[in-house]
Amino acid sequence: MKFKIDFKTTLPHVAMTSTLYGDHDRAENVEMQTSISVDPEHRYGGWYETYDTESRGGRFYAEGVLEVTHDTPDGTFLTGYDGCFDLPEYIIEALEKQGVIIDL
DSSP states (O other): OOEEEEEEEEEEEEEEEETTTEEEEEEEEEEEEEEEEEOTTSSSSEEEEEEETTTTTSSSEEEEEEEEEEEETTEEEEEEEESSSSOOHHHHHHHHHTTOEEOO
């Protein structure tokens, strides 16, 4: 399985948070631009990037890798990720819509 998708979604609540400093910024009803790629040739199997459209990522931004096991007899699995503490639910849902099995 190989794909790249780009989409926008509006989130009711967004926070840019770090483990050292807590919340840097918070907002409501934020439109986010997101790109997700799953590719067996990528070192980890995939990647994601998401940012707010208003500031083009100046306020809210996250990116990272998707650890994907490709094309096993049972399907393609997301087995891990890196880049943010919790992978946003809208990214998980987009992966599921593409047929990726979430195995976190």
